[in-house]
Amino acid sequence: MEDLIATIEALIFASDEPVSIEEISKALAIRVRDVKEALDELYTAYLDKRHGIYLKEYNGRYIFVTKPEYVSVIKEMHQKRITRLTPAALETLAIIAYKQPITRAEIEEIRGVKAEKTLLTLSKYGLIEEMGRKETIGNPIVYGTTEKFLEHFDLTDLSHLPEVLPEDLQIVDDVGEGSYGLAGGEEEELDLFGEDSEELNED
Amino acid sequence: MTYELHLDSFQGPLEVLYQLVKKNRIEISELSLASITEQYLDYMEKLKEFNLELASEFMLIATELIQLKLRTLLPVDKGEEGEKEDNSDLVRRLQEYHYFKKVSEILGEYEERGSKYFRRAIELDFFIDEEIEINLDLKLADLRGAFICAMTAYHTRSPEEEEESEREWKEISFEDIRIEDKIDFIINKLKETASVLNFSDLILDKNNRLEIVVTFLGVLELARLAKISIKQEKVFSDIKIK
DSSP states (O other), X not given: OHHXXXXXXXXXXXXXXXXXXXXXHHHHTOOHHHHHHHHHHHHHHHHSTTOSEEEEEXXXXXXXXXXXXXXXXXXXXXXXXXXXXXXXXXXXXHHHHHHOSEEHHHHHHXXXXXXXXXXXXXXXXXXXXXXEEOSSTTOOEEEEXXXXXXXXXXXXXXXXXXXXXXXXXXXXXXXXXXXXOOOSOTTOOOOOSOSOOSSEEEO | OTHHHHTTTSOHHHHHHHHHHHHTTOOSSHHHHHHTHHHHHHHHHHGGGSOHHHHHHHHHHHHHHHHHHHHHHXXXXXXXXXXTTOSOHHHHHHHHHHHHHHHHHHHHHHHHHHTTOOBOOOOGGGTSOGGGOXXXXXXXXXXXXXXXXXXXXXXXXXXXXXXXXXXXXXXXXOOOXXXXXXXXXXXXXXXXXXXXXXXXXXXXXXXXXXXXXXXXXXXXXXXXXXXXXXXXXXXXXXXXXX
16 A cells, blocks of 8 residues: 555646546556545645645646645745736636636626636636537537646635635625725716726736 | 727626626615616616717616616506516526626635646746747847838839839739629539538639638628528638538
8 A cells, every 4th residue: 555655646746737546547457446545645645734735636637736725935045936817817717617618798797897808817827728619600619627727726626616605795794895886976987997007917 | 989998898888787786785675676767777877988889788778677677666567577577587587697696706715715826937048949049149230230221122123023023013903803703603503512612612713812702702692691601610711512
């Protein structure tokens, strides 16, 4: 068993992309159940405080990542740039995540604005991809989220997408202004041309 | 027209309505939306200097709002209208808009959380094939020479060369390709083929741009007349014709 755990550790470490249980099972010619068992042990072993990295699962695929508590030192020494999406990009992505596969026209119907540029940016960052075409007039392209999307939002899989409860949808009690908040004076201009004309900010 | 540049990040008419709902702290319902119709119209008033396309989208929602407003002002005739249109389309859209606003706020927090993990950095050199590494072991003078050569190449052509290129230009002539002829050609070709025909099979001379365009127009016309059906798997792939 120990040998198996070490072998799987090596396999995952050597890969640039998350490795699936099936891939490991095939490569080592062992049962999926045994792989899962070994992965569990490997996961637990790395939770130990002596390790700065641990095993993370995205959609049944595993990869080693640094532990969140070391984010600031890593950022400082390695000059890591972190990509943060603008509200407009986030909203578009949320719609795609919940309604996939979805066409551009359907997204635009919900958002009330053109989505072409946002879709291009999201594709460029590998957060969404074309999933084929819809069988309607014009055969429009349908979009869906990628595994990189799961990683970007720290989601194990799509079933972990956030749910909004009806009580959180009350506007009247919703005093928290958020990024769109518009409290105060009658004469205040609606802030529609926010500072975020760039789709992505990096900090 | 600098506004054009902003179009995509601009939040649009639904956002305006949403902001007004939040500002007035009201529920999303027909009655409450009707009550902010004036505010919305005021906003549109300021918008007049915007381009037409944008204004028309605002107008669409304005008409729906006015319709809601009218319904609240007119006495309800239960017999006819009843409660049929309980929730108007605008209410439904705005509720959905609000839902995704909330979701994206949570996703924003998730993003923050997700930005705290780093994968092992990938060694880029590992992927670069040795053969495509460019040998830049040359003197500055060589580079300068090559640059001058490239920049002046056009001007240093001999008169014969010039004349020849002139002649080449004159040789290009437009053939008269008529859509009617192409349509007949496509139909005949389809009769010969039992199964599916590729668009590329219809082009006799691949370098003749006019022929490609006319053939394409012919295909579109036939599709419009429902005489053929066309399908393209993905962008730039061959068009299949039946």
